[in-house]
Amino acid sequence: MTKLTSPPLTMLDKYFGAGFEGIYTANVRATGGETDHGRASGIVRSDDGHLELDLRMPEAMGGPGGGTNPEQLFAAGYAACFHGALALIAAKNDIALPHMAVDVSVTFGRDPVDGMYTLTADIKIHLPGVDCEIAERLVRATERICPYAKMARQGIVNIVTLQAEPKRRP
Template sequence: MTTPAAPSVGLLAPYTGDEMLPLYTTTVAVSGGEARHARASGRVVSDDGHLDLVLRLPKALGGNGGGTNPEQLFAAGFAACFHGAMTLVANARKIRLPEDIDIAATVTFGRDPTDGLFLITADLAVRLPAMDAGDAAALVAETEKVCPYAKMARVGMRSTIRLV
């Protein structure tokens, strides 16, 4: 299900409303598969059907591999969102992005020394080899302010978990 079209707001223009202005909403459902454990044998399907993947526990975590996993999905989303935000910023600033731009997200699932449970870390590596280093650094810094994944990583996000 998608959110109805929001009023036209320039994507980089400041929004001054009192509440979040939804621009797009999607729902992805996960089932547990034969192991009744989504991480090990699940299936992920988006409400529009365009995303339909099997989930498999990576070999590094004791699984058989053979499918994607939540960390790969998060890394793909983060890198794609940052790339898109960088394109918006570059266009607004009349900066021509080089064709050889490369953004790689490395996501790590690990143990949290604070509580002994689990945590996710993410590192983004942005390559802009054809750009002046100073210009590239300024573009990346501005993009980090615009990209919602970067903001979520920096300050957290509102989320709810409810039993239905």
């Protein structure tokens, strides 16, 4: 069994390259399942096999529930990333955060700008026993370095490519 350890503080070292330098790429495929609709009956699988989840429409959106959904997956990623970044900053500053928790709520709703849909995220940080001024400093520093917080604030490079397959003849 592999002993788990926290990432090294060198994760906080600055990068001074001329362009984006990828370090890790997660690859996940969504398929439509029974209804040919990823949100309603889909399955998401990572290429390494560590993630395989059934997707279902939540009851609040008229679905049956019984599976996860894109909002839960995004909230999970955001919470984990923010928690990890906050832990690194605290460790670099020799501040113990033994009971830290990060709650993220992602809400799917109507967008008044285009009449379609959008997401909102609400992040709640729990740092019991930490002085308020220190806690605020840690959280503000984390907002500046957490990739999910940066994406939510600044946007993300988003490249959509169609990989068309030739139509099969009967």
